Amino acid sequence: MSINRATTEYLDRYEVDPPLQLSALHGLPPADRILFQRYGHAxxxxxxxxxxxHAIEAQARMRPQATAVEHLGVRLTYQELDRLADCLANQLAARGVRRGDRVGLFLRRSAHMVVGILAILKAGAAYVPQDIRITPPQHLRHVVSTAGIRVILTTREHEVPAELGEIVCLDTIATEAEPPRADRGGDAAVVIFTSGTTGKPNGVQVTHANLCNVLLTEPGSLGIRPGDRVGQLLNIAFDMAAWEILGTLAHGGTLVVRGNDLAGTAESLNVIVATPSILATLDPAACPGVHTVAVAGERCPQSLADTWSRHAAFHNCCGPTEVTIVNTVQRYDGALTIGRPVPNTTVYILDDRLQPCPIGEIGEMWAGGACVTDGYVGNETLTAERYRPDPFLGGTNRMFRTRDLARWTPDGQLEHHGRTDDQVKIRGFRVELDAVTSALEQSPGCAGAAAVLHEDRLVGFVSPATVQPEVVRRVVEELLPYYCWPTLIVPVDKLPMTERGKIDRRALVSRLDTVA
Incomplete structure (x- = not known):
């Protein structure tokens, strides 16, 4: 049988839509061409x-008296949430908010925050979230300028500089009934600002189609059912917060918005979405109701997956903001990977020339299909650099360069092998910091680790502080070549985290001055 005929029969059998362009696979052996499509096309x-x-509005119609949001004693039913959001959406329309506009949401976690998000979407605009407690004014000005924000939603407790735009306080909105407004149905849903290589954050425009694809299909839906209590634990400016908030409400769950007591909130939950660093601070024995956990945003230690998978369905996920929260998911089964692409998306493992790598060979992960976002707001140059025409899907499709290194396993899952921008040079050798971190984590008693390069020295941090550096050193020396061995092992009580729940490598480096 010819390779073209075999491939066509495979595509017909597995409903691949649209099929990959066979001409783009000419460099692969025949068997790898089939596997490239079977593994890479969800x-x-x-x-x-x-x-x-619209999914949230459907829940409000079906179960109006069900609890939609809880926060520090405040409770909103789906009917109340929908009514408040309608009122606010009408007020936004009266203030000139139109389809395609971007509205700032500058506040902290609260029930008002959820009302604001739904209202902005109902008005046909995209919301731009920032945690006002911790965001410097200079950063806010950059966000407002880049996203073209004119109207900003906040609450009276926060002081948002008046020069940033028209300020609307959510805790003063009128709640009287108003005629339903026309649904403008804008395409963009949220703009998430991520760290940029120039020091200024880049705003990624995520569409409704992007969100619906990951949140309304399995496995991204996480099996959330009406009545499930799902935590809103993360920084609202983090893309995974949209997974918590919109993913919960779209399926009729109860969004439990935390205050300062993270552990106390977690004890009442059924579903947790978090970074591994945040999840590691929680005790699964203290969270008896949790039946589903999903982690993303940074590499997951094997020990963390083992611990939580004994209590709940554990999902390890991967994907930058530019491919809509996560684009690969694994239901953990004892062999930790980042899984397979989510529905209606593709993953390609490519070499430096953007040619397909043979199956099993490490290359850079590019993502295509329904996960690919609209690019960087106001930065066409960077968009053109990171978003490229997709030669495998063809047409007007684009693919995104994730900068993750990965390879396919024989059964079609993705193994993560660090980041292209996480590579450092040590004595002329290229070293993956994630590979060093993984080796550190395999030391006895180690709950978490991180590797950093500081003044041309490779330094390993391990937690808790009771971990023995010499034991760690021996483990690393058994697992890695000599040029990957840290010259210094530093035990710490806890690994510091950024406001988005990831390990804060800058804070670790600052500690080195105090190490004898």
Missing amino acids: RVSRPAFSRIH
Whole structure:
């Protein structure tokens, strides 16, 4: 049988839509061409809605008295949430907010925050979230300028500089009934600002189609059912917060918005979405109701997956903001990977020339299909650099360079092998910091680790502080070549975290001055 005929029969059998362009696979051996498509092209699954707030409105119609949001004693039913959001959406429209606009959401976690998000979406605009407690004014000005924000939602407790735009306080909105407004149905849903290589954050525009694809299909839906209590634990400016908030409400769950007591909130939950660093601070024995956990945002230690998978369905996920929260998911089964692509998306493992790598060879992960976002707001140059025409799907499709290194396992899962921008040079050798971190974590008693390069020295941090540096050193020396061995092992009580729940390498480096 010819390779073209075999491939066509495979595509027909597995409903690959649209099929990959065979001409783009000419450099692969025949067997690898089939596997490149079988592994890299996810199943087709059409989301039930094309606008994420339409899924939430459907829940409000079906179960109006069910609890939608809880926060420090405040409770909103789905009916109340929907009514408040309608009122605010009408007020936004009266203030000139139109389809395609971007509205700032500058506040902290609260029930008002959830009302604001839904109202902005109902008005046809995209919300731009920032945690006002911790965001410097200079950063806010950059966000407002880059995203073209004119109207900003906040609450009276926060002082938002008046020169940034028209300020609307959510805790003063009128709640009287108003005629339903026309649904403008804007395409963009949220703009998430991520760290940029120039020191200024880049705003990624995520569409409704992007969100519906990951949140309304399995496994991204996480099996959330009506009544499930799902935590809103993360920084609201982090893309995974949209997973918590919109993913919960789209499926009829109760969003439990935390205050300062993270552990106390977690004890009442059924579903947790978090970074590994945040999850590691929680005790699964203290969270008896949790049946589903998903982690993303940074590499997951094997020990963390082992611990939590004994209590709940554990999902290890991967994907930058530019491919809509996560684009690969694994239901952990004892062999930790980052899984397979989510429905209606593709993953390609490519070499430096953007040619397909043979199956099993490490290359850079590019993502295509329904996960690919609209690019960077106001930065066409960077968009053109990171978003490229997709030669495998063809047409107007684009693929995104994730900068993750990965390879396919024989059964079609993705093994993560660090980051292209996490590579450092030590004595002329290229070293992956993630590979060093993984070796550190295999030391007895180690709950978490991180590797950093400081003044041309490779330094390993391990937690807790009771871990023995010499034992760690022996473990690393058994696992890695000599040029990957840290010259210094530093035990710490806890690994510091950024406001987005990831290990703060800058804070670790600052500690080195105090190490004898």
